[in-house]
Amino acid sequence: MKISTTRRGSTLVEGPRRVLLYSGSYNHITDGVTLTLNRLVAYLESIGIEVLVVAPTSRNPELDHAGTLVSAPSIPAPGRSEYRVGTIITPALRHRMTSFKPDIIHVATPDLLGRWTMRFARRKEIPLVTTYHTDFSSYLKYYNLDFLENWLLGYLRYFYRRCDIVCVPSQSMIDELRGRGIEGNIRIWARGVETDRFSPLHRSVEWRRQMGVADGIPLITYVGRLVQEKNVHLLIETHKRLKQQQIPHKLMIVGEGPERERLQEALQDQIFTGHLNGKDLARAYASSDIFFFPSTTETFGNVVLEAMSSGLPSVCSVATGSSDLVVDGITGFLSPIDQFEIMTEHIAELVIDPVLRKAMGRNARFEAEKYRWEIILGKMLDYYKEAAQTVHPHVRPPRTPVAVS
Known part of the structure; x- marks a missing residue:
């Protein structure tokens, strides 16, 4: 020895x-x-x-x-x-x-x-x-x-x-x-990331319907703790702007935290799942269409990688962590946090264009395989x-x- x-x-x-x-x-x-x-x-x-x-x-x-x-x-x-x-x-x-x-x-x-x-x-x-x-x-x-x-x-x-x-x-x-x-x-x-666990194969149309997502409506998802340092207030602003532009969508918020009550009050017609893990979390990712993560306080961004592995394009803030994972224009979009209008435009672009959405999702899955x-x-x-x-x-x-x- x-x-x-x-x-x-x-x-x-x-x-x-x-x-x-x-x-x-x-x-x-x-x-x-x-x-x-x-x-x-x-x-x-x-x-x-x-x-x-x-x-x-x-x-x-x-x-x-x-x-x-x-x-x-x-x-x-x-x-x-x-x-x-x-x-x-x-x-x-x-x-x-x-x-x-x-x-x-x-x-x-x-x-x-x-x-x-x-x-x-x-x-x-x-x-x-x-x-x-x-x-x-x-x-x-x-x-x-x-x-x-x-x-x-x-x-x-x-x-x-x-x-x-x-x-x-x-x-x-x-x-x-x-x-x-x-x-x-x-x-x-x-x-x-567990690429077998977080996989597009876990997508469920039936689950989407159970959650109140109509067929053909893009589902925008946030996963993380509901705390102010994650910039979760931008979930409210995003929903308002998309609604003003009459862009059909559904917002799903996965997680718990002190900001949940405020978010639910402002987003009464949207989906709040609370904390999810295991198969439930994997299915939630895979059954979504776009991942939105505006946090600027991450050192890495585990949830971004899980979303990528699940085949989702991501729209994230230009920040440590996310900037190392998301390839801007290839696997999703990166936007400066002080230019929220651009971030909203990127989300709207993905909502409107299913071909772009799916192409970026495939690229994201390929990139996640490296981790x-x-x-x-x-x-x-x-x-x-x-x-x-x-x-x-x-x-x-x-x-x-x-x-x-």
Whole structure:
């Protein structure tokens, strides 16, 4: 059996044997981050790697989690109580993390407990990988917290330059971070999609009729959390403009969140499904005709990729994530968020022209084939192995080599 020794003295058998993952969310809420991390943990365990997950939990988790999960102290996130912020390290939690003896530490959230975990990795001279899932600074304006931007950017610079590898989901996110002065060994770790699950084959005319979509009427769909930072108010504006132009359509909104009540009041004759998953979500995508996603706060845009895999053309904002997935004019359209008239024109064009709609949908499906999960998950294992061979500039290497027999 081949044994390699890192320059910090960690002993690895064909790569890491034990991975410690800290995340601010893992099973208490369902979103792109939690689904991605659970899939990663399941993959690591399937190839014989032991994983210990440390994360805030709740009494009513939304996900059946993968891996061994240890609950971390936390408080509700300000303004977004459905999310939680890891806070302090308890003696019991410190003991559990230390006795696990991880070969790799992976931090997915740079909150208070994420900071402690980062410093724990540095003190213990354990290779440290982090994944950048949330563009925190872009959220500030939606909660009147712009005055915190300089402080937040300073903290993020401090945090990420102490990591061996920083994984972001797209090239546009790398450009965004470097433009803010966040440097380091930044690599791309995209997200994947189950192309068999999210497929045009799941389209159902019967389901459309059950949902109240008349035959021949294009169905425009949004999938995501109903929160203001996703620019969901533009769903209302889009519907109004199409209606004013007498363009037949139906709008379907898939998801839950604090903005649902306001949206339902303004869109009383449209479809609200609530949260969907599994086969129900796959069928909803495939039975739609156009995907509309105006968010500008994504780091990747998992739902855009799911829509593409389902054979839908997408109309999205020019933003990190979406801009890396949608090929403008080929698989859909990209529009600046401050030029909403152009965005509406693109949607109207797809509604009116079924030939263009279907051609872009076929192109989108072809593009989505490049993002199969088996390729994406294996890439993270490569990054773990690379991190194990890296000496972080802020960490002293061991004074004497560790002998391996």
